Amino acid sequence: MFLRFTLQALRYRKQRLLLSFSALAIGAALATVLFGIYGTVERRMHEEFRSYGANIAAVPLSGKTIPLELAAAAEKLGATAAPFLITSSGPMVVAGFDPAKSAAMTSYWHVKGARECLAGENLHLAIGAQTPVCTITGTVSTGGAEDNELLVPFAAAANLAGIHDAASVIEIRAPGDRVEIVRAALAKQFPAADVRTIRAVAETESSVVLKIRASLLLLTIIILGITALCVTSNFSQMVIERAKEIGILKALGGVERRIAALFISESAALALAATIAGYAAGLLAAAAIGREVFGGAFHIDVNWLVFGGVAGVMLAVAAIATGIAASRIWTIEPAIILRGE
Secondary structure, X not given: OHHHHHHHHHXXXXXXXXXXXXXXXXXXXXXXXXXXXXXXXXXXXXXXXXXXXXXXXXXXXXXXXXXXXXXXXXXXXXXXXXXXXXXXXXXXXXXXXXXXXXXXXXXXXXXXXXXXXXXXXXXXXXOOOEOOOOEOOEEEEOOOHHHHEEEEEHHHHHHHHOOXXXXXXXXXXXXXXXXXXXXXXXXXXXXXXXEEEOHHHHHHHHHXXXXXXXXXXXHHHHHHHHHHHHHHHHHHHHXXXXXHHHHHHHHOOOOHHHHHHXXXXXXXXHHHHHHHHHHHHHHHHHHHHHHHHHOOOOOOOOOHHHXXXXXXXXXXXXXXXXXXXXXXXXXXXXXXXXXXX
């Protein structure tokens, strides 16, 4: 009965079923994109915020240096740590840094040349110029104190200052959701250091991630609502157009809820087919959006958990929308329909 009922609908009402299929497929594609982005946006945003620099800074409470062990301890907690040692060579301020460890947190630096011996732009030293500490391999512009400093490898600054296994400041980049945990653990382990959160970075990161996820969730709800309205409208019209078939079924003893179940089963099959088509389109769209917004290669990430979620949501939308439309079945009187009224 179900197969015959569905095939007749496909045969005589192709346009309405195609509209419902299109609405569900578009809804599934957009849901795939939004669910996919929603699931990865926190990780991607945290990666993007790495370029804004450290979210924790450790400086000495007293004296001029803090132990380098603090950087190692931060890394054990899952953070990235970059030590800096400030000293001088005559009138020139020298800052020792580790190019490899600091690269992830200083991508906002405008560097020309190699990150080995960098001259701040305000020093007006060209690449190749000789200094008592090193030969200039590049220039840097940050808009901060670095513009007036000579940045050299950490070991060279340590030798110049006669200081070993210590740093003037250690900049730390902790995962956005673990900033306070990392800060508290380091503060407890190293009481001689002032371990503080750089709130301008940490709080902005947390706020932006929450707002983006909330926006994506709201947009998903709106899209699914529009899809449900479209499917409800189409199936309501189909119930009216198939009133004679429904009247005959009721006259033959068909129970309303079973007839309604036929319509809901029909829309569920339609929703499943639309989910497959929409998921495939959504994967391509999500990969394109990810490349444009976050950069990187065009990567299609097949996630069966997302597919299951999209399928479940689309089946629920189709069932609810068709259930609302099928409520008209209870108002159809077989005697009136069969008389042609």
